[in-house]
Amino acid sequence: MSSSRPxxxxxxxxxxxLPAAVSAKSPCFPREGNCVVTTVNGQPGRAASxxxxxxxxxxxxxxxxxxxxAFTLPEAVSGPLEVEATAAGNAGDWFGQLLDVxxxxxxxxxxxxxxxxQAVTEPTVRIGGKAAVGAADFLIDNRLPPGRYLLxxxxxxxxxxxxxxxxxxxAADAESAP
Numbered sequence: 681m682s683s684s685r686p687x688x689x690x691x692x693x694x695x696x697x698l699p700a701a702v703s704a705k706s707p708c709f710p711r712e713g714n715c716v717v718t719t720v721n722g723q724p725g726r727a728a729s730x731x732x733x734x735x736x737x738x739x740x741x742x743x744x745x746x747x748x749x750a751f752t753l754p755e756a757v758s759g760p761l762e763v764e765a766t767a768a769g770n771a772g773d774w775f776g777q778l779l780d781v782x783x784x785x786x787x788x789x790x791x792x793x794x795x796x797x798q799a800v801t802e803p804t805v806r807i808g809g810k811a812a813v814g815a816a817d818f819l820i821d822n823r824l825p826p827g828r829y830l831l832x833x834x835x836x837x838x839x840x841x842x843x844x845x846x847x848x849x850x851a852a853d854a855e856s857a858p
Contacts, residue, residue, distance in 0.1 A: 712750055712843075736847055745786055765844070778837045778838075779804070797817055
């Protein structure tokens with residue numbers, strides 16, 4: 681009888697822990713952008729329909745990250761690109777203290793991006809106690825040529841991160857049109 685007592689105590693302990701473990705599951709995992717609210721040039725992104733996703737895969741099937749595109753902007757954008765990202769209301773404390781937003785531009789058509797290379801630090805990676813330094817390309821004047829793109833917007837906090845991949849169309853600027 682004494683050997684069954686530890687098993688019974690273990691089962692009771694698991695019974696009390698199980699509801700907490702199940703409720704700890706976050707809508708932010710897997711990291712598909714469900715806990716990020718992205719706005720581009722004042723226009724909020726929205727979840728893409730299955731029909732839209734199938735059309736993108738059919739048209740741009742060989743493009744990197746096209747399978748990750750689960751959000752879109754309903755209307756074309758123009759002018760300097762202004763991207764904002766915040767934690768969605770359902771994120772709870774998933775992110776912890778918010779640190780930064782990273783935006784990666786993935787052209788879906790042949791365009792020539794005007795970029796300049798700049799040194800950047802990575803505060804979450806330490807080398808000899810100091811932030812790691814690398815290089816990244818930045819858009820000149822935050823402008824994209826007309827065309828279709830994916831924006832991979834990563835919101836990173838002290839505890840966790842999430843990334844949202846948005847499909848967007850950039851229209852010709854009215855002021856730069858002939």
